[in-house]
Amino acid sequence: MIASKSAIQELSFFVNGKWEKGRAEALHPVRNPASEEVIAEVPYAAAPEVDHAVRCAHEAFLKWREVPVVDRVQVLYRYKTLLEKHHEEVARILTRENGKTLDDAKASVRRAIQMVEVASGMPSLMMGDSLHDVAKDIDCHTIRQPLGVCAGISPFNFPVMVPMWMYPFAIACGNSFVLKPSEKVPMTAVRTAELLHEAGLPAGVYNVVHGGKEAVDALMAHPLVKAVSFVGSTPVAKYVYETAARHGKRVQALGGAKNHLIVTPGANLEKTVEAIIGSAFGAAGERCLAGSVLVPVGDVAGPLLELLIERTKAIKVGDGIEPDSGMGPLVTEDHCRRVTGYIEKGVAEGAVALLDGRRIGAGKGYFVGPTIFDNVTPEMTIAREEIFGPVLSVIRVKSVDEAIELVNRCPFGNTTSIFTNDGAAARRYAHRIEVGMVGVNIGVAAPMAFFPFAGWKASFFGDLHAHGKDAIAFYTEQKVIMTRWF
Secondary structure (H helix, E strand, C coil): CCCCCCCCEECCEEECCEEECCCCCCCEEEECCCCCCEEEEECCCCHHHHHHHHHHHHHHHHHHCCCCHHHHHHHHHHHHHHHHHCHHHHHHHHHHHHCCCHHHHHHHHHHHHHHHHHHCCHHHHCCCCEEEEEECCEEEEEEEEECCEEEEECCCCCCCCCHHHCHHHHHHCCCEEEEECCCCCCHHHHHHHHHHHHCCCCCCCEEECCCCHHHHHHHHHCCCEEEEEEECCHHHHHHHHHHHHHCCCEEEEECCCCEEEEECCCCCHHHHHHHHHHHHHHHHHCCCCCEEEEEEEHHHHHHHHHHHHHHHHCCCECCCCCCCCCECCCCCHHHHHHHHHHHHHHHHCCCEEEECHHHCCCCCCCCCCCEEEECCCCCCHHHHCCCCCCEEEECCECCHHHHHHHHHCCCEECEEEEECCCHHHHHHHHHHCCCCEEEECCCCCCCCCCCCECCEECCEEECCCECCHHHHHHCEEEEEEEEECC
16 A cells, blocks of 8 residues: 655555565665656565465455355445546556556556456356256256466556456456566556455455566465466566466466558558557557557558658657647656667668657657658568567558468467458458457457457467456366266
């Protein structure tokens, strides 16, 4: 919780229904990326503190699993009401520590609330199957039971929404949960934990520990943790998947992306450009569904880029809390430097910078403006690697089939979109593309809470995806019961 009313807030761990100080003397700064000012200090959990949180969660689980599911979800109904009431407050905290525009933050909080809504339907979602007389006088039915303590490791870019891909479903299924939010943006996790506690969740069912790699490793190795959910970059997702699985955990690890936006001749350019800008530059490109490679087909490239550049130049880059800001800063100085390095590499490798985000001016804040590269080839670094910033690379192709081949060669498989008025081309693209989430005339093909977030290839490690029906399967164990009475 907030231990100080001064300008710099001192955060704590939330364990067993109480706020606890970390044992470590050192606190780590949390900065507002628009101003670079320190707005909070956060402790990092060591293995003993993680162990304490997990053991408290396990004790709470032993009681929580016995609570009927219809009673468990009453907490989520109250939680949803509190999230609605504090919607803007939570969004403002998010903008302050993450940098994204307030409108973007509000939209992500709305998506989080939708996760709670769907998880509140758990009485029907986790129902089993039954069949009488599978053999003479023998009946069979299935039930779903909770796993135990589940852990979530969430990223900086959606500090409200992504954790709610995890813990509302886990808790409604009867599990307890330990969240390790990104150390870059811990304040929203603290506030939403306060609201969940206010909703009446029993102590220990939901816990928050802050920290870095030591905390993550401790969660993955702990014998009482039964499942691990992770969202982040592909190298770390692969590490989490391999490490947690080696320790016998059930794992879903969502990784990075390189998402392609295909535009065919005849597409509605006004609507298409609007969607491309939202996809490529929304959230400053810091999302795994961001469109980062634009693939115009044939003669559409000229008019498409002309309109795109004109509209992109009109985006005001500034503090996300300001109502006229169209794009905020990147999350940290290190990440700002990393994205700028990719722009430099694009220029060095021969791409043509139609817009260069390095030229938005000096001053406070970790700002990089929208950047558009033309004449990009598939071999270039900016075409292959996830940048996680407002950088759009243009690769021109002659046909939809060539676009399909281009996308299918990519090692990532998170999302893609095609903009077209040709139904046959759209169907062929959606059918043949080796990507988990496909949009047709949609810039960000983000599935609703009742569908799975279905990344493929190097964008996902595991078997069961986040939210939707997959979440219920992930957070429960299925039991088959055969019955005969003499």
